[in-house]
Amino acid sequence: MKVLRIALITALTISTAGCSSLGMPGEQGEEKHVVSKISLQKAAEKADAIMLSTMSSVQPALNWVHDGxxxxxxxxxxxxxxKTGSVTRRTAVMTIVSEARRGSLLGVVERxxxxxxxxxxxxxxxxxFPAINARTPEDFRMSVLVGGKGQFFFSVVTPCFIESEVAPPKTNANGTPFEGPKVPDPSVHSDFWSATTPIPSPSP
Incomplete structure (x- = not known):
């Protein structure tokens, strides 16, 4: 399981980090131009806001924790x-999301x-191991990846901004913080997300 998690995080990092810099070549090779001179700390706070907005968009609410x-x-x-730098913020979902409802959760995030x-x-x-990658007009890059045991992992990668000290996220996760380098497997039951039946289609 440890090897699998390392492989998943590596894949997620490659998919989000390679072209996330203003002023650096973009996905299609176009030249990005600097539009802001904010500090890396301010960029990290923007990434935290994107992450919190994404997690809060899911209802019923997920139980989630900050990852590295x-x-x-x-x-x-x-x-x-x-000099410039980039920050990656990550979260892991502790709610057990059944195989029948993973596609629905991905759809909520995509919408x-x-x-x-x-x-x-x-x-x-x-x-x-389905995944979705996205980016903002300012070139912040987001990813959601379904890993081992159906656990959902989210990341937000900032563009390159002027280097500064970067504090840990100040946004409040609603899960119990974990100790050690490895995120625990999902263990929180949800009457909705853990249900083993697909979400019923709305009546016409």
């Missing part, structure tokens, strides 16, 4: 001669991102 938050440099790319004006950049329709 990381930041790193953007190589030789600078703004006004100052929320579209309603926010975000662009869906790719979708993995794998039955076992």
């Amino acid at each position: 938050s990381t930041d790193g440099g953007c190589g030789e790319y600078t703004i006004d001669g100052k 929320h991102w579209k309603n926010q004006g975000y662009t869906i950049t790719s979708m993995n329709t794998s039955k076992e």
Whole structure:
């Protein structure tokens, strides 16, 4: 299981981090231009707001926790001669989401991102490990990935902004924080999301 989780996180990182820098080549090779000189801390706070909005869009509410938050440099790319960096925020869902309802949860997230004006950049329709990737007009990159035991993992990657100290997320998760480097398997039952039957279609 540990090897599987590492592989999933690696895949998620590759899918979100490769082209997430303003001023760096984008997905289709177009040149991005700097539109902001905010600090990396401010960018991280924006990522936290995107994450909280995404998690709050799901009803009935999910039980979720903050996963590892990381930041790193953007190589030789600078703004006004100052070094730049990027931050990745992550969350893990502790609610048990049944196989019958995983597609519905992915649909809720996809519709929320579209309603926010975000662009869906790719979708993995794998039955076992489906995923959705998206980005904002400011080039923040979001991903949702279904991992082992149907656990949902979310990430938000910022573009490159001027390096600064970055504090942990201040947004309040509604799950019990875990200890150690490994996120526990989902264990919180939901009468709705854990149900083993598909969500009934609305009556015509």
